[in-house]
Amino acid sequence: MLVYYPDAPTARAFADFVRLPDASTSLHVASTPEEAAPLVGKTDVLYGWKFPPELLGRASRLRWIQAMGAGVERFLVPELPPSVVLTRVTGVFGPWMAEYTVGWCLWVTQRIHLFQREQQARRWTAVDPLRLHGAVLCVVGLGDIGRPIARTARRMGMRVIGVTRRGRPVAGVEKVHDLSGLKTALGAADFVALVVPLSPETTGLIGEEELAAMKPSAWLINMARGPVVVEGALIRALAERRIGGAVLDVFDTEPLPAEHPLWTMDNVAVTPHISGPSDPAEIAPFFNDNLRRFVEGRPLRAVVNRARGY
Numbered sequence: 629m630l631v632y633y634p635d636a637p638t639a640r641a642f643a644d645f646v647r648l649p650d651a652s653t654s655l656h657v658a659s660t661p662e663e664a665a666p667l668v669g670k671t672d673v674l675y676g677w678k679f680p681p682e683l684l685g686r687a688s689r690l691r692w693i694q695a696m697g698a699g700v701e702r703f704l705v706p707e708l709p710p711s712v713v714l715t716r717v718t719g720v721f722g723p724w725m726a727e728y729t730v731g732w733c734l735w736v737t738q739r740i741h742l743f744q745r746e747q748q749a750r751r752w753t754a755v756d757p758l759r760l761h762g763a764v765l766c767v768v769g770l771g772d773i774g775r776p777i778a779r780t781a782r783r784m785g786m787r788v789i790g791v792t793r794r795g796r797p798v799a800g801v802e803k804v805h806d807l808s809g810l811k812t813a814l815g816a817a818d819f820v821a822l823v824v825p826l827s828p829e830t831t832g833l834i835g836e837e838e839l840a841a842m843k844p845s846a847w848l849i850n851m852a853r854g855p856v857v858v859e860g861a862l863i864r865a866l867a868e869r870r871i872g873g874a875v876l877d878v879f880d881t882e883p884l885p886a887e888h889p890l891w892t893m894d895n896v897a898v899t900p901h902i903s904g905p906s907d908p909a910e911i912a913p914f915f916n917d918n919l920r921r922f923v924e925g926r927p928l929r930a931v932v933n934r935a936r937g938y
């Protein structure tokens with residue numbers, strides 16, 4: 629078994645939580661392509677994140693990859709042999725991302741940014757906050773992550789609508805639109821939370837027309853992947869104040885380059901891809917359960933459908 633994470637102490641922490649099924653399994657840890665290269669050809673199970681795709685073509689024994697995150701597009705490369713089963717992590721990130729969503733919605737409605745600035749200038753600026761209660765949150769993607777976000781937002785008194793591929797009803801969500809209703813849903817929202825996986829279908833999902841469908845006061849919260857939003861269109865909409873603002877955790881290029889215009893826009897909050905952290909201790913029970921299933925020949929949990937991309 630190979631544990632791979634591109635940071636040595638974190639890779640070690642992931643490895644420390646692994647419960648090996650028997651004494652004949654050996655566990656290797658790598659955090660650079662150079663360390664992984666001599667190991668990949670003898671690996672049956674890869675427990676990894678940001679694994680160098682070029683090495684996957686050399687993984688001739690590989691049978692199963694457990695990704696350490698929710699979004700698995702980095703593994704869905706032509707080098708990945710078709711016989712390898714890929715699993716993602718479910719049940720872990722939703723609660724984190726629900727707190728992120730509600731936290732940043734409150735940052736907007738409580739005008740936290742404004743009051744911090746005013747405090748620094750010792751200015752008494754009595755502007756009323758907005759109500760979160762009754763505000764409409766549109767969750768785009770109501771899967772394992774979107775549903776806990778919807779539940780948490782509802783508990784805070786928000787009204788929740790959503791968008792999914794098929795538009796099937798979801799308990800507690802007032803109205804679920806299918807993709808053909810995306811713009812209608814966006815137009816009804818005060819906050820839009822993006823939590824779809826990156827796939828050919830979702831690349832550029834939010835472009836010029838979708839941004840134009842949003843209310844001029846609405847905020848976009850992107851926790852999905854940068855390319856789900858057409859970055860140029862978003863920057864124009866923000867600069868021309870055609871939407872209220874954006875809270876962005878993901879970007880086309882990460883880390884966001886120092887000279888990037890999004891850093892300095894006053895209607896943008898930038899966070900460095902932290903909305904759903906991969907904590908070794910939190911993910912370990914999921915991995916160890918799947919490992920037992922793998923060893924016993926039982927079906928694995930959260931197997932990725934490669935054609936769908938999640």
Ligand code: OXD
Nearest residue numbers: 696697698699700904
């Ligand atoms: C993930 C991520 O997909 O960290 O899990 O973005």
